[in-house]
Amino acid sequence: MPEVLFPLDSTRKFTEQELMGHNRWHPDIPAVATVRPGQSFRVECREWFDGAIHNDDSADDVRDAPLPIVHALSGPFSVSGAEPGDLLVVDILDVGPIPQEDSGPLAGQGWGYTGIFPKQNGGGFLTDYFPDAYKAIWDFSGQQASSRHVPGVTFTGMIHPGLMGTAPSAALLAKWNQREGALRATDPDRVPPLSLPPLPDGAILGALTGADFDRVAAEAARTAPPRENGGNQDIKNMTKGTRVFYPVYVPGANLSLGDLHFSQGDGEITFCGAIEMGGFVDLHVDVIKGGMTMYGVSENAIFLPGNVAPQYSQWLAFSGISVTTDGEQRYLDSQLAFQRACLHAIDYLTKFGYSPEQAYLILGAAPIEGRFSGVVDIPNSCATVYLPTAIFDVDVRPSAAGPTRITSGASAPKSTF
Amino acid sequence: MPEVLFPLDSTRKFTEQELMGHNRWHPDIPAVATVRPGQSFRVECREWFDGAIHNDDSADDVRDAPLPIVHALSGPFSVSGAEPGDLLVVDILDVGPIPQEDSGPLAGQGWGYTGIFPKQNGGGFLTDYFPDAYKAIWDFSGQQASSRHVPGVTFTGMIHPGLMGTAPSAALLAKWNQREGALRATDPDRVPPLSLPPLPDGAILGALTGADFDRVAAEAARTAPPRENGGNQDIKNMTKGTRVFYPVYVPGANLSLGDLHFSQGDGEITFCGAIEMGGFVDLHVDVIKGGMTMYGVSENAIFLPGNVAPQYSQWLAFSGISVTTDGEQRYLDSQLAFQRACLHAIDYLTKFGYSPEQAYLILGAAPIEGRFSGVVDIPNSCATVYLPTAIFDVDVRPSAAGPTRITSGASAPKSTF
């Protein structure tokens, strides 16, 4: 195990640790440590809500989740010698739940959670169909996850950091604020909103204090969306063994990370669709000097996925096209096509005894594949979603005999406003 | 080899065959044959343009491609006993290029083609960046494809039918015409258009003649888009061994198919991004009585992919977000995010000596994976595209040494209006 450069004490809040992380993007957040190219180190990560979601049978905590404080990020780590224009090479040597702690009140201590976020507090991919809050607790056994709230399904986690990225330059940050503000201005009262403005309330900015804190808090970007620097990409394939190449925008690169997921389906569709947890990541870093120009990678990470992701050889696939459930034709809209494919999968799973919410939670958390199929055949995009059949206790393949219903009557807790 | 129910003579046009296929969707197109549940049979398929694209070094044929005549479909095949509400179970026993013919003027005779369609004649996923016509010819050697127009790349084909589906009911057809017309009416002069209206010109309607022909030609839906009945889904994973379940909307189901692809990347992004060819498909059909309600599958095919698709274990992945190349922020638009991921991959491959068009053609034709990654993190969707590194002659992974350039100077033919 490499040296721990960012330790976290599970008994204390994220803001009461030895080293202070951050939950906004800004070039002026100071590095917590400097590493050299070629170095390996361990980073401990807090789950994105810093313990606000509990291992219980109520979804009130999901309903009331404090979005202003996300994501609790570890870092930044300055890499000596890295300069704007370089590519930062990050190897994910290992990643997992909180080590040596398999029970306790914090997600990552032997358990994690997924939630359907309510439309009034975050929403999700299918929020028009699922406007209320739901929660499922998942228990870990080795690399397997199962839930008392979603019976009859067990899968091997594709453990990965949902969020990792380099610090933006001041110019890049300004561009983000400009373009996201412009979008928000087109419909400022929308629920959920079109984008999130800088928000001093709840901001955590590392060692910054006083006037610096106030200035940065007013400018710093929220961490919800992925952007040019990587960020909250929620790419389930960034598992152990992955090598990522990030553009460097500030001296030292200033790498930060967090939002660990025990498992996630493509799209992380219930918003908090991944199984959220705290834990650790072991990283190795290196630098390709001048790599951004040399390889034409000026924005958005490129990566080589690892070779130890769970293997499944049989899949049940659903397709969708870009027509709304109201029958309105949209033009080549893969976002919509994927929604329809997911809705089809949900409809299907209800025939096996799942509630629609349980099916939705499965699609968010299990290692499902979501693929662009046809994207050019006007006016319909076609998207597909693939479920590994082996994750279910019953045979979910269609046959003349009809569906076998799961036996357990467990349900996912619900809360409404 | 099962009995050939739909033979095609490679020396004659699609309209001069023993049995007449069709290129529009309509419930009144009569079946060419009736099969029973449990039966296996072979269907020969003509490439979608019926020979209009040639094995040469000019892209004029792509520029001038006769879109009104697509897709040349084999069928419909009526399945005895199938009734509306059933699921039609279709096994793809085998699929391949034109059997026993490995050279000749017709795509599928040992070769196939991909094209970048010009903005004025069909367009494509990245048509704003690639408005002109390009073509690449791919030669088959066993299940491997390579191209004199795209050097340094060889891959194993994921051979599949791009288009397969059941006939719509009259009500379903009416719904298509209504909704697609409504969309088109919002911007009737757009190039490329928002959707395609019924078009009697070029229509092929099986055995229909006279007034029936005229009536049906005026109503029948174009075959370009995928719809509730399956249709032109362009799902690269529907390879040999796949079992598909189609909703049945008319008595006999009336299954049709065509648009065979030797290989295709997810999205088929250059419009004619798949390697187009004629060939054969061996099918086995069965029926699940009442399956639509029993399994909640009232629209859009579900399927179990086969287990003999080409295997790759190392991938190079690119990501994109829903910000336009002009810097405009869009709201959770996976279509755009996938475009940006593809553009990033194209930029990257040019560093290895490919022209942007060659890189675009590779993404269309090779077995790339296109995945939805994050779809809920406002305002940015994140999409990813994965290239198998083994398809390239040179090592395309980033390193401090910089990219190795491909040696050949071959280029893809271009034509402009």
Next chain:
Amino acid sequence: MPEVLFPLDSTRKFTEQELMGHNRWHPDIPAVATVRPGQSFRVECREWFDGAIHNDDSADDVRDAPLPIVHALSGPFSVSGAEPGDLLVVDILDVGPIPQEDSGPLAGQGWGYTGIFPKQNGGGFLTDYFPDAYKAIWDFSGQQASSRHVPGVTFTGMIHPGLMGTAPSAALLAKWNQREGALRATDPDRVPPLSLPPLPDGAILGALTGADFDRVAAEAARTAPPRENGGNQDIKNMTKGTRVFYPVYVPGANLSLGDLHFSQGDGEITFCGAIEMGGFVDLHVDVIKGGMTMYGVSENAIFLPGNVAPQYSQWLAFSGISVTTDGEQRYLDSQLAFQRACLHAIDYLTKFGYSPEQAYLILGAAPIEGRFSGVVDIPNSCATVYLPTAIFDVDVRPSAAGPTRITSGASAPKSTF
């Protein structure tokens, strides 16, 4: 489809074809055709017994199988420019059952067979436990095989040529005859024998006649065993897309092939454990000049398996050690350890309702993996055999609930002397 250089008419015996193949190894068997490096061509192959085994419900034909006439080989093909010391590069572009014929009396016409050979006529891996003759007929549906004699199991074929190789030089042939004769001399009356001597009776030697025929027939090696030239290696992984490198011992290399298998488990344990069939192979050949020394490959083929073999992700594995069923300890004997692992798998499958012979047939025919596990831990070797669980209709994994029995009562035909 490349040009057919070795056609076979299914209505005629192997010895009554346009081109005469062979069933012995000898450098003086003349080539049937000459091909150039870089050429692709099709070879049709007869099943190894030339039609002696029938699609019926008796095992008499297996009991009485005419071993002196095997293997019916297509070739030799001379490769222009190939000389001793080179490596012959052979790409298996495609391989399959008899094209365009899906029913008929010849294995490969939509069906194939496996047999347990009786101890008095060939024997097999477990002949001491299975001394009698059994047969199973397998029907092909696309790339799937199932059998009326072995219910409840269906698998995707790993189609491959069981036998392919270059001609031996005179010196190499002499070495074979010497060493195999010496072994046989240690126990000349053993049943089954320790090795097979040259046998003029039943010999087929291509175009040779008269005195040449007699001389060669007296010297030529039997085709049963694999040897330095490749030969009857029965490597299930030499599927479509494989590239093999054979040592060249005579000018032109003189490549021959046959013994096609629709599927086979590692070891082909029932002797005729693979699903035997006639069919076709499409080959592409090339030459690496001086490759034998350059790569240190002076004997036994090396190869790069293809990437379209069937994929399974869940396996049930059995282990065995080198102790006989009588309890005698042997020293590091992997042959014995693998026998014990197979016997364990057979015992296990009988709990699910299979007869021991059916279980044995499954291990011979299905895509099982047989692996060396520990080979150095005196005195016990450990060998393992892996069954893909997805090939069975019932769940064959152990659980507290006990085994589920297959429902059908079908059995495999048996014949005794």
Next chain:
Amino acid sequence: MPEVLFPLDSTRKFTEQELMGHNRWHPDIPAVATVRPGQSFRVECREWFDGAIHNDDSADDVRDAPLPIVHALSGPFSVSGAEPGDLLVVDILDVGPIPQEDSGPLAGQGWGYTGIFPKQNGGGFLTDYFPDAYKAIWDFSGQQASSRHVPGVTFTGMIHPGLMGTAPSAALLAKWNQREGALRATDPDRVPPLSLPPLPDGAILGALTGADFDRVAAEAARTAPPRENGGNQDIKNMTKGTRVFYPVYVPGANLSLGDLHFSQGDGEITFCGAIEMGGFVDLHVDVIKGGMTMYGVSENAIFLPGNVAPQYSQWLAFSGISVTTDGEQRYLDSQLAFQRACLHAIDYLTKFGYSPEQAYLILGAAPIEGRFSGVVDIPNSCATVYLPTAIFDVDVRPSAAGPTRITSGASAPKSTF
């Protein structure tokens, strides 16, 4: 992380720990702990030589390795309710090197070793060709291993326990001693010996003392070979996620384990071919009452491998037959055939600049596959060994260009008697 039931302090010898393990098999070795069905727990394991092999550049320690003290085993663990006739279900939840320690003098602290054992002290699979001692140290980076003694090769570890098993009954132990003694008596002076007798010298027997210790030490079986109870099976596929089913021979089952491997090729051919290390295993146990009869598993473990083993899609394969290097024909001897296949692979790799010993070490340590191919074609067995091409820095596939030599001149340390 589950509770640690068997802790090990890396600063103390195996015999000076809080709980005393064992290095012999005997029913009377008392359990160190009792676990209940359904319980998860962590077991720490010492590397098999308890620290006798060092992270340095001399092979003297391998030459002089103290074989009487192996294997340092953790346990036995008694499972409440398990009785003879049951199957013990063991899930390998996780397995890895010594947690939280990535440097230090003990194998498992960030590094491991492989050795070629000399003929006079253990030998190995190819000891007649490699009679001297060699060593290679492998450094771990995440799940990757590389060695300063074997340049140009890096691979992902298939981490697994080499040894795990239940305690033998008195009757079973007596059978072992009888049969292994009988074999040894056939050539008592052989070097290496045919089997190993009970050896009080160096015996570690848990909490036993006095007369009990002396009695048990005189009877207890050595741990080198795999036997009916599982034991030193060295099955590289027993990775994380595997479920194993062991026969139960004594009340409580008395499970023990050790001999952790960071990686191993099939066969573990250099004797100490796996990358040896200490570390931890997280287990979950359960019991199938009466499972031995119910499933016909009266000896030798059966198992379901996990689904997170490293994936490779391109392999270079070598074949061998049962003829000695002196040209002597043996009868269907897969042990010999596999030796020949391995020797062919070694010859091949030397063309790329490896010494024969380095090539041999690669085959022992890397995730190579060793398969039984033909086992019935008298007189030659055919065995195959598959190397994943991606583990090498250079392209090891044959081509007309000839082999590329690795650049580094590092060599593996050697020691002779």
